[in-house]
Amino acid sequence: MLNEENYPMSYKEFQKRVIELFLEDYSDETLQIMMDRVDEELKNDPNYIHGFYGHACWVYDNPQLYGENCKKVFEDNFLRQTPVANLRMLIG
Template sequence: MNEKKYPMTYEEYEKRVIELFLEPGTYTATKKEKLEFIYDELLKNDPDFIRNQYNSDCKSYDNPEKYGIVDPEYIFSDERLDAIPVYNLELLF
């Protein structure tokens, strides 16, 4: 049995963060422009940007009481991903 320690692997996390970032929002940028930003700028200059967010979320998941989190599953929910890592991408964009 291949059991995961966290609700998402890093690969699943990265994929979902990028999917949420690509959804239409307040910016008029196209998906192509957003993808170019992620792969041609951000991850070339800081290849660990999303991984560092993932590692931070895993740390919060492991120690929810330390961070005042009632439901550790919330950390990997779309709502939280949109509020933290996706929002950080939007700020950089």
């Protein structure tokens, strides 16, 4: 089990930010539809985003493998690259 105190974000903060970043490109017309799709996907697979959080924590903890950028893994640019991009591929 991860000790969330060791990371810049808790899982709940991570999940909230990933969803916010996912939704940022949608207009008012489609925003509710996409929010409903995210909710439905997380009902079907509640651990989907949690896997990305675990990976981000792993990268954060291993600068010997990932270099200095490992400490940036919770920043928006990095969140957009993996969890948001994967959510976009999954949902649309």
